[in-house]
Amino acid sequence: MxxxxxxxxxxxxxxxxxxxxxxxxxxxxxxxxxxxxxxQSAKILGLFPFPARSHLISITALMKELARRGHQVTVVSSFPSPPMANYTDIIVKDTFPEKDSINFFEFFDEGMFSWLKIVFFWHMGLSTCERALQVPDIQKLIHDQNLDFDVIIFENFISECFYGFVHKLKIPVINISPNSALLAMGNPVGNTYNPSYMPDSMLGYKDHMTFKERIANTLITLLTSVGRRIMYLPRQDALIRKYFEDSSFPGIAVLEPNASLYLLNTHISIGFPQPYTPNTIEVGGMHIKDPKPLPKDLQKIMDEAEHGVIYFSLGSNVRSSDMPKEMLQVFLDVFSKLKQRVLWKWEKDSLPGQPSNVQLGKWLPQSDILAHPNLRLFITHGGLLSTQEAIYRGVPLLAIPVMGEQKSNAERAKESGYALMLDWRNITSESLNSAVDELINNPRYRENVQHLSVLFRDRQQPPLERAVYWVEYVLRHNGAPHLRSAALDLYWYQFYLLDVLAVVLGVVLLGLTGSGLTCWTIYRVFFQKKKSNPVTKSKKMK
Structure with missing residues (x-):
């Protein structure tokens, strides 16, 4: 400092x-x-190179708040922010240009095997990392001998090559997750991932799983964990040694357990209960702010909508304009017959067959729209930020998940009673119209989400305040090593007590073997000797 x-x-x-x-x-x-x-002023380095705008929304809220409080903040990301005091952007552009050409509807059309896309994300992580490390401004940071920061805040999401800065600076590091607890990010701070009741976010299971689901969840958890350690991290290590020109780099697996803090973008009211270490802090919803006035055209539409407004958006990565033709026609048919006005996030300049009650926008102020009293329903992909905003504003959901953890979010929303879910592969005019009608006209969905909104808001302190407090706590206490779990110092076989189990089983087997031999000896000495006596006597008589 x-x-x-x-x-x-x-x-x-x-x-x-x-x-x-x-x-x-x-x-x-x-x-x-x-x-x-x-x-209390500190120099903070934020490392968020993964090219996903949705990930950066909540993270940027934290970094800007730290800057407003007088900290000197430097942020590495793929998306620039408006200029502000104490805030410096370092932009890494075009680290994964292929992303813009991916049609996620086609890419994730694989049913239950969509979890295998983790291999694609690993490839994406290696590709984005290598391109990012070659950016001149990043190379300048790498080779700056006078680089001076007090703490690193790091989105450890397939961007592990930036652990090179952790090794270079040797300062406390805070991991921040763009969604709920991830195996790759939770384990390094000592959180125990138990697949018996903690479902993999790619599978869409609930915390109460069937026997078959527990088998699948366990196998996938094991394969992902082992594959990451054996196939993926060594290649990230190689990138670090190459671009940081540091052959002494010990390996990401060695550095990961030294994280001081783990900030989770979730909250107990919308997630599955599970145990966390003291340095794991839930800060879900820290990006949500008081609503701002809408643009005049949108304000007019929403104010004058006699029967209310439906908002339709599939987020920042999944594009509505990439819908299969049959799916698109379903939405056009259903929307054209609704009494409600529809605001649709559409990424192209025009929409053939656009109904008169539909208003398009390449970008729409989502959180502010959800806060309007005339908003009746949010049709969404089920992304975490969108789900949090809908809960906070008390708006029912029609979830149409496409990829990643979206199905898990949709399942939880449905189970909580404020949402319905449709499979985009099998969506029909009848199923869509029925779901919209049910969500708008049955008051229980709005009542349930408004109850959940109370739970989501009921906290000791606002999530952004909580996140800032814990970042500054780490700064005040030199990395807060007293929060570190002793589990991180154990080998895997010690952690799972396999060595203890081996000794116990060995003692039991030794005892059973000894008892068996003793019984056999007694039997031989006393019982077999008695049986042999008549034979001996008969021989003597002959």
Whole structure:
């Protein structure tokens, strides 16, 4: 942390002699406030190179708040932010240009085997990492011998090659997750991932799984964990040694357990209960702010909608304009017959067959739209940020998940009673119209989400305040090593008590073997000897 020297000149002392007691007290208090504020000022490096705007929304809210509180914040990301004091952007562009050409409807059309796309994400991580490390501004950071930061905040989501900065700077690191607890990010701080009741987010299971689901969940968890350690991380290690020109890099698997803090973008009211280590902090919803006034055209539409408004958006990665033709026609048919106005996030300039009650927009202020009292229904892909915003605003959902953890989010929303879910592969005019009608006209969905909204908001402190507090806690306590779990110092066989189990089984087997031999010896000595006596006697008689 940095400190400033406050210099009081002789002229200043002379001026103070002419002041009254109240003025002098005010000056002293002002100096104390200035020095107190500055003593907490830190230099923070944020590493978020993964090219997903949805991931950055919640993370940027935290980084900007830290800057507003006087910290010097430097952020590495794929998307620039509006200029502000104490905030420096380093942009890594075109790290995965193939993403823009991917039609996620086609890419994830694989039913139950869609979890295998983890291999694609690993490839994406390696590709984006290598391109990002070649960016001139990143190379400048890598080779800067005077690089000075107090803490790193890192989205450890298929961007592991940036652990090179953790090794270079040797300062505390805070992991931040764009969604709920991920195996790859949770284990490094000591959280126990139990597949018997913690479903993999790619499968869409609930926490109460059937026997068949527990088998699948366990196998996938094991394959993902082992595959990441054997196939993926060594290749990320190689990138670090190459671009940081550091052959002494010990490996990501060695550095990951040293994370000081793990910030989770979730909350117990919308997730599955599970145990966390003390340095795992839930901060879900920290990107949600008080609603801003809508643009005049949108405000007019929503104010004048006699029967209310339906908002339709599939997020920042899945594009509505990539829908299969049959699916698109279903939405056009159903929307054209609705009494409600529809706001549709559509990525192209026009929509052939656009109904008169549908308003298009390439970008729409989603959170502010959801806050309008005339908003009746949110048709969504089930992304975590969208789900959190809908819960916070008390809006029912029609979820149409496409990829990743979206199905898990949709299943939880459905189970909580404020949503219905449709499979985009089998969607029909009848199923869509029925779901929309049910969600709009049955009040229980809005009642359920408004109850959940109360739970989501009911916290000791707002999530953004909580996140800032814990970042500054790590700064105040030099990485807060007292929060670190001893589980991180155990080998895997020690963690699962396999060595203890082996000894116990060995003692039991030894005892059983010894008892068996003793019984056999007694049997031989006493019983077999008695049986042999008649034979001996008969021989003597002959």
């Amino acid at each position: 940095s400190n400033y020297n406050i210099i009081i000149s002789p002229q200043s002392l002379s001026d103070m002699r002419t002041m009254g007691v109240p003025q002098i007290i005010s000056v002293v208090l002002l100096l104390l406030v200035i020095t107190a504020d500055d003593s």
